[in-house]
Amino acid sequence: MTTIPELFDLTGRAAIVTGGASGLGQYYAQALIGAGADVFVVSRSEKGWQELRQFAAQHGRQVVFMTQDLTAEQAAINVITEFKKHFESLDILINNAGVQIRNDIVSYRDEDWQKVIDINLNALYYLSHEAAKVMITQKSGKIINIGSMQSFRAGKYIYPYAASKHAVVGLTKAYADALAPYGIQVNALAPGYIDTDMTKALQADETRNTEILNHIPAEHWAQPSELMGTIVYLASSASNYVIGATIPVDGGYLLR
Structure with a gap:
């Protein structure tokens, strides 16, 4: 009989994490490494690489980095091709890379709409598609998409972000249905309000911070480690x- 620790053990598995060296992605990568996985990180810059490299070394795991703009032509194929040079099987894909651009409805620029959709939705789709081809031959794999509170709610001032994160949930369901017969599970994680560098300004806004906290039954912004x-x-x-x-x-945000 499989033990509980064995159920959560990722030893011997290899994962791709997009945007995995900084922000919340760094915590996702660290979580996988801590559970025994080796990690292939895709990012646009080398920010956070050294810290994650040291973390992996401390845990005796392998981490490989690749610089890649995921919105570039053939980006998904490039990622999978490079990944295969280092690892035999693709066990986990975490589609974390994303962007948010705010503006009012009249002033919102078409190019900003396209930029957000390209990384939050299109890049996620193309990489999932290439990863699925590998996982189907293995008859195993996990694809984890990163949603948002805006996967469920309106996103005033962040129109393409809200649209893309709603679409991520829909694509998660469609891919889950298509890939389940091959032993592949596709799911999504939707973070709430997390205490990160990106949210410091929002937390510093006394009015908005109070509104947000009043909406969270747990009564605090989450630490990234809570994901x-x-x-x-x-x-x-x-x-x-x-x-x-x-x-x-x-923290119960969607309950209120």
């Missing part, structure tokens, strides 16, 4: 019968 358990769960054998789900990790 790590859920990402390991979705990447591990513990979630093998979880298919097409989007799991909010939001």
